Amino acid sequence: MAKSELVKPQLLTRMDFVSDQTVRWCPGCGNYSILAQTQRKFPDFGISKENFVFVSGIGCSSRFPYYIDTYGFHTIHGRAPAIAAGVKLANPELSVWVVTGDGDALSIGGNHTIHLMRRNLDINLLMFNNRIYGLTKGQYSPTSELGKVTKSTPMGSLDRPFNPPALALGADATFVARTIDRETHHMQNMISRAYYHHGTSFLEIYQNCLIFNDGEFRFLTDKETRDDHVLILEHRKPMLFGKERNKGIHLDGNAPKVIELGDEWSKNDVLVHDERDWIIASILSHFTYRGDLPTPIGVLYAVDEPVYEDMLDDQIQKAMKFQGKGDFKKFVMSGSVWHVE
Amino acid sequence: MAKSELVKPQLLTRMDFVSDQTVRWCPGCGNYSILAQTQRKFPDFGISKENFVFVSGIGCSSRFPYYIDTYGFHTIHGRAPAIAAGVKLANPELSVWVVTGDGDALSIGGNHTIHLMRRNLDINLLMFNNRIYGLTKGQYSPTSELGKVTKSTPMGSLDRPFNPPALALGADATFVARTIDRETHHMQNMISRAYYHHGTSFLEIYQNCLIFNDGEFRFLTDKETRDDHVLILEHRKPMLFGKERNKGIHLDGNAPKVIELGDEWSKNDVLVHDERDWIIASILSHFTYRGDLPTPIGVLYAVDEPVYEDMLDDQIQKAMKFQGKGDFKKFVMSGSVWHVE
Amino acid sequence: MAKKIKSVEGVVIRFAGDSGDGMQLTGTRFSETTAIVGNDLSTLPDYPAEIRAPAGTLAGVSAFQLQFSARDIHTPGDQPDVLVAMNPASLKVHLPDLVPNGTIIVNSNTFSKKYLKLAGYESNPLEDESLKEYTLYSIEMSRLVENACRDLNLPAGTVGRTKNMFALGLCYWMYNQPLEPTIKWLKIKFSKKPNLVEANTRALHAGYAYGETERIFSTVYKVEAAKLAPGEYRNINGNYALSLGLLAASIKSNLPLFYGGYPITPASDILHKLASFRNFGVKTLQAEDEIAGISAAIGAAFAGNLAITATSGPGMALKSEALGLAVMAELPLVVINVQRGGPSTGLPTKTEQSDLFQAVMGRNGESPIPVIAPATPGDCFNVAYEACRIAIKYMTPVIVLSDGYLGNGSEPWLIPNINRLPEIKVNFVKLSKDTFMPYLRDETNLARNWAIPGTTGLEHRIGGLEKEDITGDISYDPENHQKMVQLRAQKVENVANEMEPTTVFGSENGDLLVLSWGSSEGACRTAVERVINYGKSVSHIHLRWVNPLPRDLGEILIRFKQILIPEINMGQLSKIIRAEYLVDAKGLNLVKGKPFRAGEIEKVITELIG
Amino acid sequence: MAKKIKSVEGVVIRFAGDSGDGMQLTGTRFSETTAIVGNDLSTLPDYPAEIRAPAGTLAGVSAFQLQFSARDIHTPGDQPDVLVAMNPASLKVHLPDLVPNGTIIVNSNTFSKKYLKLAGYESNPLEDESLKEYTLYSIEMSRLVENACRDLNLPAGTVGRTKNMFALGLCYWMYNQPLEPTIKWLKIKFSKKPNLVEANTRALHAGYAYGETERIFSTVYKVEAAKLAPGEYRNINGNYALSLGLLAASIKSNLPLFYGGYPITPASDILHKLASFRNFGVKTLQAEDEIAGISAAIGAAFAGNLAITATSGPGMALKSEALGLAVMAELPLVVINVQRGGPSTGLPTKTEQSDLFQAVMGRNGESPIPVIAPATPGDCFNVAYEACRIAIKYMTPVIVLSDGYLGNGSEPWLIPNINRLPEIKVNFVKLSKDTFMPYLRDETNLARNWAIPGTTGLEHRIGGLEKEDITGDISYDPENHQKMVQLRAQKVENVANEMEPTTVFGSENGDLLVLSWGSSEGACRTAVERVINYGKSVSHIHLRWVNPLPRDLGEILIRFKQILIPEINMGQLSKIIRAEYLVDAKGLNLVKGKPFRAGEIEKVITELIG
Numbered sequence A, B: 001m002a003k004s005e006l007v008k009p010q011l012l013t014r015m016d017f018v019s020d021q022t023v024r025w026c027p028g029c030g031n032y033s034i035l036a037q038t039q040r041k042f043p044d045f046g047i048s049k050e051n052f053v054f055v056s057g058i059g060c061s062s063r064f065p066y067y068i069d070t071y072g073f074h075t076i077h078g079r080a081p082a083i084a085a086g087v088k089l090a091n092p093e094l095s096v097w098v099v100t101g102d103g104d105a106l107s108i109g110g111n112h113t114i115h116l117m118r119r120n121l122d123i124n125l126l127m128f129n130n131r132i133y134g135l136t137k138g139q140y141s142p143t144s145e146l147g148k149v150t151k152s153t154p155m156g157s158l159d160r161p162f163n164p165p166a167l168a169l170g171a172d173a174t175f176v177a178r179t180i181d182r183e184t185h186h187m188q189n190m191i192s193r194a195y196y197h198h199g200t201s202f203l204e205i206y207q208n209c210l211i212f213n214d215g216e217f218r219f220l221t222d223k224e225t226r227d228d229h230v231l232i233l234e235h236r237k238p239m240l241f242g243k244e245r246n247k248g249i250h251l252d253g254n255a256p257k258v259i260e261l262g263d264e265w266s267k268n269d270v271l272v273h274d275e276r277d278w279i280i281a282s283i284l285s286h287f288t289y290r291g292d293l294p295t296p297i298g299v300l301y302a303v304d305e306p307v308y309e310d311m312l313d314d315q316i317q318k319a320m321k322f323q324g325k326g327d328f329k330k331f332v333m334s335g336s337v338w339h340v341e
Numbered sequence C, D: 001m002a003k004k005i006k007s008v009e010g011v012v013i014r015f016a017g018d019s020g021d022g023m024q025l026t027g028t029r030f031s032e033t034t035a036i037v038g039n040d041l042s043t044l045p046d047y048p049a050e051i052r053a054p055a056g057t058l059a060g061v062s063a064f065q066l067q068f069s070a071r072d073i074h075t076p077g078d079q080p081d082v083l084v085a086m087n088p089a090s091l092k093v094h095l096p097d098l099v100p101n102g103t104i105i106v107n108s109n110t111f112s113k114k115y116l117k118l119a120g121y122e123s124n125p126l127e128d129e130s131l132k133e134y135t136l137y138s139i140e141m142s143r144l145v146e147n148a149c150r151d152l153n154l155p156a157g158t159v160g161r162t163k164n165m166f167a168l169g170l171c172y173w174m175y176n177q178p179l180e181p182t183i184k185w186l187k188i189k190f191s192k193k194p195n196l197v198e199a200n201t202r203a204l205h206a207g208y209a210y211g212e213t214e215r216i217f218s219t220v221y222k223v224e225a226a227k228l229a230p231g232e233y234r235n236i237n238g239n240y241a242l243s244l245g246l247l248a249a250s251i252k253s254n255l256p257l258f259y260g261g262y263p264i265t266p267a268s269d270i271l272h273k274l275a276s277f278r279n280f281g282v283k284t285l286q287a288e289d290e291i292a293g294i295s296a297a298i299g300a301a302f303a304g305n306l307a308i309t310a311t312s313g314p315g316m317a318l319k320s321e322a323l324g325l326a327v328m329a330e331l332p333l334v335v336i337n338v339q340r341g342g343p344s345t346g347l348p349t350k351t352e353q354s355d356l357f358q359a360v361m362g363r364n365g366e367s368p369i370p371v372i373a374p375a376t377p378g379d380c381f382n383v384a385y386e387a388c389r390i391a392i393k394y395m396t397p398v399i400v401l402s403d404g405y406l407g408n409g410s411e412p413w414l415i416p417n418i419n420r421l422p423e424i425k426v427n428f429v430k431l432s433k434d435t436f437m438p439y440l441r442d443e444t445n446l447a448r449n450w451a452i453p454g455t456t457g458l459e460h461r462i463g464g465l466e467k468e469d470i471t472g473d474i475s476y477d478p479e480n481h482q483k484m485v486q487l488r489a490q491k492v493e494n495v496a497n498e499m500e501p502t503t504v505f506g507s508e509n510g511d512l513l514v515l516s517w518g519s520s521e522g523a524c525r526t527a528v529e530r531v532i533n534y535g536k537s538v539s540h541i542h543l544r545w546v547n548p549l550p551r552d553l554g555e556i557l558i559r560f561k562q563i564l565i566p567e568i569n570m571g572q573l574s575k576i577i578r579a580e581y582l583v584d585a586k587g588l589n590l591v592k593g594k595p596f597r598a599g600e601i602e603k604v605i606t607e608l609i610g
Ligand SMILES: Cc1ncc(C[n+]2csc(CCOP(=O)(O)OP(=O)(O)O)c2C)c(N)n1
Pocket: A058, A059, A060, A061, A062, A076, A077, A100, A101, A102, A103, A104, A105, A128, A130, A132, A133, A134, A135, A136, A141, C262, C263, C264, C265, C290, C314, C315, C318, C345
């Protein structure tokens, strides 16, 4: 499986990250683009292939590790964040990536996902959100809109969907971002931002499942509608969008609304993005299921907070310093020990 | 076990809700007060005892159902929200209550808790937060502050704690409130508010575990410190606190801070609470682990949203109306059926 | 050319093609038609784990086998007589199974260089000599449907996708079957797309006409209607039959049906079906995971609903803790495991019988649960119904062990008269003068009381801690624990009281007994029928309940010199039987993701009895 | 009065009192002291599930039994010779266990009306005639410690809580034991509260002095030091020994130890202990639940750590799906189940052996895992170490079945020399010229390759889907599945190669063989020793591995006329043995939340052999 010719990390190319396994997604699936952007971006990080680990759960999305030529572990449904945590804690030198779906990460795996975020291990979690269960052939997912008609909900779903960035923020995630399968360049940037963030990076990727939920994100990807519906976030930049970039987000008290620049409103009325402002991120996260507001993509939130494995290592260093590096013989012989002839 | 003398609901008293089981919490445990307030408040709701169901997980807190004379189910660790959902869906007429601990609800049961909230079943979830695992004798919990020294973390915990109201808001809860074991009257109000909220009510109750985490909330309950540390929220009222009620919360951009009324600041500078404002609730939720801000108690957030079991019932009614009430014989005989002589 | 019609007793056809070629649909249509015509039939769908693996690859091949017959048959057949192969990959994968001198029908348009290579063919098998032992019909199906639909102005892709209808039409012609049921179905299926109805109908006719007009087929076969018991029939697969069984139990018990579960192959269809029964008042909750699914069901059982959850192996593993709670709480609950290949994720779309140990013994503590298994797709109805009845009567969770083969396979099903199904009595406790005791038991079957929230005066508490006998209070008393462990065990043992005396197929004693459970019944029965026909002294017992075992089983087993237990696992029932009766039962254990072929069992029987 | 010292071989004492009375601590101190003095000893803590049940109630009673002896003993004793009862409730609960004519020591100050009533006494047993068959010492302990501490000006509650030290001091006097170890321990324990050191020391002395000065005790007993193997000893409980075994394996294998787990009684102490080993580089993760705990451990195993998780029954149920993944991925992993009473939440603080089925068979699919069980608290060290060694050598999860009795019970432990422990070789694959094959196997033991992330050139993918032999690619091939199922089974069977020939205690054949596993070893051995002493032809085999079974077991079993398998369950090993060897093994099955008493087994042996 592994190639025995080794390439220096700085000379790696996309092809070095292509594994020998045939890709088995439906032709036209959004996953292909995500795979391609990852394979394109990875050589830029300048670390060698063997230091990447991909951990996934179960789902169409979770087949990802087979197709990228790094270490990979296709595990069980929903548990990838916990398994990845074990990989990272065992060897913090590794660059650990979780690939997961909306069902895998937020339905069965919801708890592991939020706990990973609060622990803030330096792991990058890519959630392919197609708002459907692909692999099990089309049941609604926790991100499907209310009233969704699917195989398991012939009269429409009854669960109000999770809003992934809002949930991540509620779980005190330190990095929350979003991109879209068709935004190839933007996606590469986001992958890069996730990589360089120290702490858990949560990247939601809207992904079209053309078999069971085709067109879910069409309004965000179609040439005609896209500019009016996608808000590209940039740190410290005003939140402008629209074909002419003449629309902006304005805060009316705490209520966000769309304004059109012109006589009434000027650029000064437009909210300026601040990746480090939890409240702005929360406001943005609430755009998701609303028709009157554009869909933000980019980094919603990014702050530095203590990282679990760093603190763990700290404790180990401290313990070794103050108690002395563990010596088994000494240790078991200390305390109430007696001798029998 | 059950008493055979029956009392009309409007004539019930506290004693009617006292079961015949000996209460087995440590003397002085905060749970006693919560039990007492519940038993005191319940007669006010004017429904008969048999229509209350308490479902709990595992933990000291989860012993609660044994002590209240209603229907009760002491289940398994973390699953109470899911079991309660089944109870409610099976019989929406019942008033269903979940009693759970910080470990039960947010560690092993985190996923069920957040899914219950997004589904918005009309269930009242009382989370006794003592920031410790009581029943298993003193390990840190997901709400224990970072660096907490416990049996399982002799050098201090490494996980940034969940902030329960923030997590609930991130999961799109429709009712988020907080109270304290020692605030008996306030607690009764909150129990009442939870009861009357249609949808999932999340009530966090700070509870002192005097064996394994004594004094965790002392600053909120001690006569001397209490007024300066507790912010009692009231809908449409300015957020004032302090012994002289001369301190208030002011929003500096998005950043909350404490101001003292006087020359510099007036009442007009004080943020006014609005239970229906998700952003205000989010800001408030972030006070939790900060030393410079008071701890809000009361209803942080309360809005009406579609309720799962109502919509389910709707579907059933609709289906019966449009497809006709199910007739098994007709149903199995329809479609490709043939006859063999 | 006039049709030369030859009568045959039965035929096994396998349709094979790319995942996108619609083979499952083709097979299902053919089954429906032969069923309506009155044949007995049995089907075996077989599809890849990927939604749509890359076109033309071996991994992407999807197949559907069916046997239809004038006789009462038990299996989808050992080996196909006819293989319809829509592309080179499907020929490659399935040719090895074809009977010697069997018939091959291929879409020759797909035998291009590219697809031959993808399938790993060095040279074109249609042209080299490699298929010379078979009767090969190489037909340009793609071109022919193109011709047939030319004037419809449909996209080429759409027209191309009708080629399965061509193949179907051709098979209908070959086996003298009517087109009407399929045409009718097309009209309903594509009611909003008349163009598609037209295209598919034309393709179907084109296939039929091809048979009729081309001179390559010398004979048409006819399979007479089978002599089935009189009544109304429909074709049904196991998952659907199971769903209907649950529905019937809900109606007969007068308990609302509550289903809590999480999708997983091959059990998801049960959720889908039940969710479509809203007008029967059926409530379904697609939960966040399997644990929440069973938990919600336990809650619903506590509140007095007929509570159901269904899953497959890995999901069953997740449910084991909550199952223990249901045992302790003594609540009625039906848990369905549509087994698939394991361990772990294993072979998710393949069948296996390897979760028997898990069902009987896979929990912490002494945690006995009755386990029942359907034998055929149609039997899933009866078994589901029976599971509900026992769960309620004995206040216990009951596990149903179906499998992928039963769940997706289909057969003609004699529609039961709901009035004649056994009664399901529910005795919710009502307030009385006596103090209510939640763990007071029925004297004969040991079931405890079921008192549901909302009932005046019966407020009580249950839970997962050990309970005191009768009162249900928490008890740490050593003697009480021993007693309760025994009571729970005895209650489950008592389910054996419900069983009819075991029926032995064949003589009551002899050289060899084949003992089967679950979906292996058909293959075992067929094998035993065959060897009995050769005059061998071989009998067959099929177990419906695998826990508890029938009371009379032990005394029957010792009447046979040898015992053979075929299972799609490494010998799980074998171990249980050996431990229970100390008989030297031999296992026939194939774990290949496929149901047994009768021939495989026949061979071993013959070897054993020499 | 001069001490009259009488030598006895051994004594069984039970300390009982309210949850708040510090009985666990008292028992532990006494054990430490007798251990240091050189007695062999065995302990049995027994405490309620509540943290602190209401004072004075029967539910709130906490007890600690220990046997100390001049002989090599195997159990904490069948029945106490001495019962120390700190309040009426503890007398009520524990009196029935006392030997006839046994000694009772009570704190008479607690025999007030209120507490007598709470304990359900109609009249005061100290005053009525009900205890007349026993030797009763009724002592005003509360008043005496009050006197002793009067001038310390401590709160009454604080002083009251030292009465356990009084009882302890008195027992030290009675059994001629030194006070120094306890005083030393008090000094360390309360190093920041000198007042408490003083108060407790005074109470201890007061108890000792009471024995010395009051004329009520006629005799002092002496238990000679036991003839133990020479070496350094410490007193150790099972959970601690197990933690040290894991630590030793980490050191010897040169693999960092990673522990992922979730607290649960009675396994939590393993997490606590390991978390305190930071200076050995040990990493612990208190995960969000049991599933995350094992999942993290599996991840750590993939990345090359020595990966551990520990839990108890219900938590084990939750781990079953992930365990299947470890089987499929063939990664080394040690999973510890400190069993407790089941099913469900059951009896969380009581001991049981009822998770054997779950360990061996409780997963979906064919999912074989080696299972090993420690026999004594000290043996937990060896077993933990061995489990790690096998997990790494065979690339497999290994389950360790400890239980509450072993985990909390303690005994003197001969501290092993780490240099003499068997080697644990780790062969991480390194890059070579051959293409790397993740599922290439070691020819002799069938272990696959372990190639960890970070190793240049060995990038590869594993997962829960069935793997192709050698390459590890996903494979749906029927023959491959059969092969892999068999390979995994064979690999686990091969663990039997590691076993020493089975040792039979007693003669190699005879009338009856007692077969035990896990913590029942001590009681079985004691019982067999006794009946051998009576001249009976009875032998004993103890199984350390319960899966796979030793190769030579079958041939040994058939040499005995009868086989008796005592288990704290309903006959789980019995079933396995019966299925495997078709021998009519009888079970002695008590599920009362307590370990066996040797007498219980002795009685059944005697009945069986007449
Ligand atoms: C324990 C368990 N439960 C259920 C399944 C079935 N299952 C596989 S993938 C999946 C959901 C897939 O949805 P998602 O995570 O959104 O991934 P997608 O296929 O859409 O990429 C389910 C329910 C499983 N494999 N294991």
